[in-house]
Amino acid sequence: MISKRIIPCLDVRDGKLTKGIKFKGNVDIGDPVEVAREYYEQGADEIVFYDITASSEGRNIMIDVVKRVAQTIFIPFSVGGGIRNVEDMRRVIMAGAEKVSVNSAAVDDPSIITEGARAFGSQCIVLGMDVKKVKVSEKIPSGYEIVIHGGRKYTGIDALWWAKEAQSLGAGEICLNSIDADGTQEGYELNLTSLISDNVQIPVIASGGAGKPKDLADVLTKGRADAALIASMVHYRTYTITEIKQYLKEHEIKTRMLW
């Protein structure tokens, strides 16, 4: 049986982590490659880099970061943020990333999913979805709406419809982020996660709200997610990935154990 995946997410701007991450001895580390290595050694199954760089100069720095990551860790990693076309995808894939994630670019022009899948295979294309709970309406029958630009802009697109559409367009995975739960550290949005996961065949990575190991256990069982994205709970060193996996093992959830 496939293992559930634990995936730390790192935000990068101009080649540096947006927040320094404190490791042993409270040393502040701003280098995404060093932090990726630390999580790799702890047993992360994949790593997500989210590039929030605005300038093209910063983007070139990101390509160097991707190359250094590929030389340092030997697990899959993906790069998202600012991917607007197949050429952007090609640059990060050729630099060593396994996967690229597209979010608002796919809302603006869904053909980027199909073109990306045709060029690199579906397994390369992750659809990132930012979702907010709204009132059930004719337009939004699931009660979950797709938002873009960090949750500031409502699109009028139903999240469940979009997940199925992205699958049929050729997305290989969905990274499902609840804007409502994001940053709360009070647990993932379980209803949303199970709704999407039950209605698509491609794997779903749950994102937003993780604060403690039990939150991961819940989303991987009740939420029926295939993988769980984590950020603050490991960045602030509240938990290590090893500890999280140990907790999941005690609760009979299969993950890859390094030891």
Place this chain on the structure above:
Amino acid sequence: MIVIIDYGMGNLFSIQSALHYLGAQSIISSDPHRINNADKLILPGVGSFYKAMSNLKATNLDEVVKEPVIKKNTPILGICLGMQLLCSSSTEDGFSYGLGLIDCPVERFSENKFVNLKIPHVGFDTVTITKKNKLFDGLDSRADFYFTHSYRMAYTDQLYVTGTCSHGEQFIAAFAKEHICGTQFHPEKSQTNGLVLLKNFIEKF
């Protein structure tokens, strides 16, 4: 020199990085002369079988790759789609013939209407080593590797099968027919287990 065969599909840098980490020299190339004179070949690949075979045939690389493997017994390791390309055929994007070095068809995972089986099969899964082979030297009889695929070689009791995995059904995770090896998983993305396997291919084949 190990040649990583470049036919315009996928992420070759990761494989080269892993080989470099292990201290092995490699080049990424589609040059027939280099391929013919390689100590070892790695056939990587992600994406569609049909497109991969079209790319290989368009530049005659299908014949170029087969020649040293058949005539000089040059060891070859196919990874993921590269493993599938060593087989006889696949139904991905319509039927197409493969390189035919292993007599086995590749088909999509069988769907099971009673279970919401996720396809692609993505993530770390446990490979059961069914037959002792130097490719797996130093690994436990059950070891985790990283997979990402929607098509697979269905399990058979053929002697070349060295490792199996299960995703709704049993399938072939690794084979070794003398010097012709394949892994459905990505050793270059499977942390220590994968690096051990690659080291075995570098040193023992």
